[in-house]
Amino acid sequence: MEQFPLKYQPAVPVSNGKLAIWLFLSTEIMFFSALIGSYVVYRLGAAPGTWPTPATMQVVEWMGALNTTILLASSAAIVMALEMARHSKARAAKGWLVLTMVLGIAFLVVKGFEYRAKFEHGLFPDVKKQQIFDRSDDYYVSAVAAALTENLGATTLVATSGTESLPASGSKVVLTNQDDPARLFLNGIVEWTRLELSQTTDLSRRKKLLDGLAELIHSNSVDEETQAFWRAELESAKKQVTEFDQQFSQVSEELKGTQAKLSGLDKESPEHKTLTESAKVQTAELTQLTRQRNVLRDRVAAIEKFCLDRKKSLNEQYHWHLPMVIPNGNLWVNTYFMLTGFHALHVLFGIVAMAVLALLSLGPSRAGLIENVALYWHFVDVVWIFLFPLIYLL
Amino acid sequence: MAEKLQIESNQPSHGGRWFIVFAVLCALTAVSFWVANSQLMTENRLLGQVLMLAISCGKALIVVLCFMHLWWERAWKFAVTIPALIIAVILTISLIPDVGYRGIRYSSVRLKFAPVESGESDNAMQTSRAKE
Numbered sequence: 001m002e003q004f005p006l007k008y009q010p011a012v013p014v015s016n017g018k019l020a021i022w023l024f025l026s027t028e029i030m031f032f033s034a035l036i037g038s039y040v041v042y043r044l045g046a047a048p049g050t051w052p053t054p055a056t057m058q059v060v061e062w063m064g065a066l067n068t069t070i071l072l073a074s075s076a077a078i079v080m081a082l083e084m085a086r087h088s089k090a091r092a093a094k095g096w097l098v099l100t101m102v103l104g105i106a107f108l109v110v111k112g113f114e115y116r117a118k119f120e121h122g123l124f125p126d127v128k129k130q131q132i133f134d135r136s137d138d139y140y141v142s143a144v145a146a147a148l149t150e151n152l153g154a155t156t157l158v159a160t161s162g163t164e165s166l167p168a169s170g171s172k173v174v175l176t177n178q179d180d181p182a183r184l185f186l187n188g189i190v191e192w193t194r195l196e197l198s199q200t201t202d203l204s205r206r207k208k209l210l211d212g213l214a215e216l217i218h219s220n221s222v223d224e225e226t227q228a229f230w231r232a233e234l235e236s237a238k239k240q241v242t243e244f245d246q247q248f249s250q251v252s253e254e255l256k257g258t259q260a261k262l263s264g265l266d267k268e269s270p271e272h273k274t275l276t277e278s279a280k281v282q283t284a285e286l287t288q289l290t291r292q293r294n295v296l297r298d299r300v301a302a303i304e305k306f307c308l309d310r311k312k313s314l315n316e317q318y319h320w321h322l323p324m325v326i327p328n329g330n331l332w333v334n335t336y337f338m339l340t341g342f343h344a345l346h347v348l349f350g351i352v353a354m355a356v357l358a359l360l361s362l363g364p365s366r367a368g369l370i371e372n373v374a375l376y377w378h379f380v381d382v383v384w385i386f387l388f389p390l391i392y393l394l
Numbered sequence: 395m396a397e398k399l400q401i402e403s404n405q406p407s408h409g410g411r412w413f414i415v416f417a418v419l420c421a422l423t424a425v426s427f428w429v430a431n432s433q434l435m436t437e438n439r440l441l442g443q444v445l446m447l448a449i450s451c452g453k454a455l456i457v458v459l460c461f462m463h464l465w466w467e468r469a470w471k472f473a474v475t476i477p478a479l480i481i482a483v484i485l486t487i488s489l490i491p492d493v494g495y496r497g498i499r500y501s502s503v504r505l506k507f508a509p510v511e512s513g514e515s516d517n518a519m520q521t522s523r524a525k526e
Contacts, residue, residue: 012470019470026478030485037486038493045494065427069420076416079461083412371463378461382454388423389446393430 021372025379032383035342039335039390050327054392057332058117064392067110068384074103075381078354078374085367093362093370097354100377104351111344118333122321125334131321132329136210138197143323144217145190152182152320181305181318187295188302189213214325216306220313230307237299244293251289255282339387346380415460422453 012019043051054061081096118124122131129147133140193209200206208229215226258279265272306314315322326332353373360366426449429435434442459465464475 013468014470019474022471022474026474029475029478030482033482034485037482038489041486041489041494045490045496061427061430065423068423072416072419072423075457075461076412079412375462378457381461382457385450385453385457389426389430389450393426393446394443 015368017368017372018375021375025375028379032342035335035339036383036386036390039339042331042335046328046331052326052329052332056326057123057329057336058114058121059392060114060117061392063110063114064388067107068388070103070107070110071381071384074100074107075378077103078370078377081362082367082370082374085362085370086364088364090362094358097358097362097370101351101354101358104347104354104377107347108344108351111340118336121315122324123329123333125330125337131323132333133214133323133325134327134330136214136325138194140323140325141190141194141197141210141213144213145186145194147322148182148186148190148320182320184298184302185306185314188298188300189216189306192295192299192302212307216310216314217320217322218313218315218324218326220311220316222310227308230303234300234303234308237296237303241293241296241300244289244296248286248289248293251282251285255279255286258282336391339391343380343383343387346383350377350380412461415456419453419456422449422456425449 014022077096077100081093081100084090084093084096124131126132130143133143190213193213196209197206200209208226212226212229215222258275262272262275262279265275310317314320315324350373353376357366357369357373360369362370426446429442429445429449432442434445464471
């Protein structure tokens with residue numbers, strides 16, 4: 001025994017701290033590959049052509065490229081900090097470390113701008129109120145109507161017409177929605193679409209109505225086919241307005257005649273009774289006609305205002321935040337915020353670690369500590385290297 | 395302490411080299427940015443995507459080998475990284491049956507709420523949908 005003195009022989013030729021940080025990083029590899037892997041598998045498993053494009057989701061390529069460069073520069077800076085510390089240049093080491101921190105903060109600032117753009121456009125996971133719909137259907141139209149009435153205070157004609165009393169015959173339009181775009185849109189497009197959907201069983205027409213509405217709200221591009229659809233809708237609405245006008249004048253003439261007859265009759269006579277009854281019926285008919293005609297006039301005005309020759313989506317133009325139809329949009333925002341959110345948290349922790357490190361004197365004795373923080377920081381960089389093409393470019 | 399320093403001093407100490415590595419990484423970023431905006435993405439999208447991911451793998455490898463000094467480390471580096479990488483790959487592959495194939499083989503519930511109807515479903519599922 002005495003011939004072989006016991007000597008400490010490390011199992012792994014690195015310091016405990018470095019081994020610990022590497023073991024931590026190996027768990028991080030699994031953590032992030034689970035997140036990135038599920039994003040990739042979700043994306044590949046989506047029906048062809050339904051994964052949202054970067055433009056739809058307010059993803060700006062150059063911002064991603066800028067952030068990539070920032071993180072790469074910060075990685076290079078922390079390598080220099082370690083290099084300087086090893087060569088006993090404590091002040092220079094601190095300078096490089098502070099530069100790394102500043103670059104890390106710059107990364108988060110750019111990220112903040114990106115997140116703001118998404119929140120402004122309603123592109124975030126929302127449990128309470130669904131903002132993103134996978135397809136346009138009856139539920140979607142109801143959600144749009146609900147958003148217009150609840151958030152923008154728009155009222156439907158159906159709701160107001162209950163208390164509305166029609167003045168004497170031949171009156172002008174009682175209700176006009178044309179001052180308030182939200183009200184006009186609700187009555188001229190949304191409620192109209194709802195009514196049409198409840199009446200038509202023609203599947204292709206249903207699809208056109210639903211897709212037309214969804215495109216108005218969210219899409220910035222206008223295609224020729226939907227423009228033709230809206231022009232046809234406008235024509236038919238105008239035609240119906242003239243028909244209603246004719247009916248209206250006809251009924252109001254009848255009512256005038258009835259009233260003229262009534263004025264010349266004795267109030268007690270049986271003929272007076274029947275005429276009063278028919279006057280009542282005619283007035284009710286006029287009320288009904290006015291209501292329908294107003295709806296149609298709103299329809300015409302709304303199509304002219306919102307659907308023809310538009311440059312932007314309505315959400316963009318009026319800042320309405322109405323529910324949108326983005327196939328796989330919810331999946332996209334969930335994976336996006338999960339991935340970039342966890343990455344941003346890691347950046348934040350890295351900055352905190354560097355801030356603590358910056359309080360110390362960074363001589364050669366601290367080189368091991370700097371290296372551990374640097375290893376973590378490089379790993380955060382590696383994660384972003386994969387996130388950049390996956391989210392911004394592909 | 396002297397022993398420890400000796401262990402860790404088997405790494406190069408050329409400040410200027412790190413900037414060359416940094417420049418290469420930036421150049422690779424520029425290349426993938428260029429690929430994303432080039433004609434390749436309209437002509438052969440798959441090739442462009444594979445190319446960009448390959449560039450990413452290359453960049454990640456450069457960062458890990460140079461900046462994280464893994465190139466100069468002893469064999470323990472394999473013990474720490476390779477099992478984690480294997481599990482990472484298995485984790486991802488294990489998602490494919492349920493998640494990745496969801497567009498190919500629909501359950502009746504998925505078929506009902508799918509963004510766009512596509513793929514084929516079991517006959518049993520189709521009949522269950524017909525009943526609805």
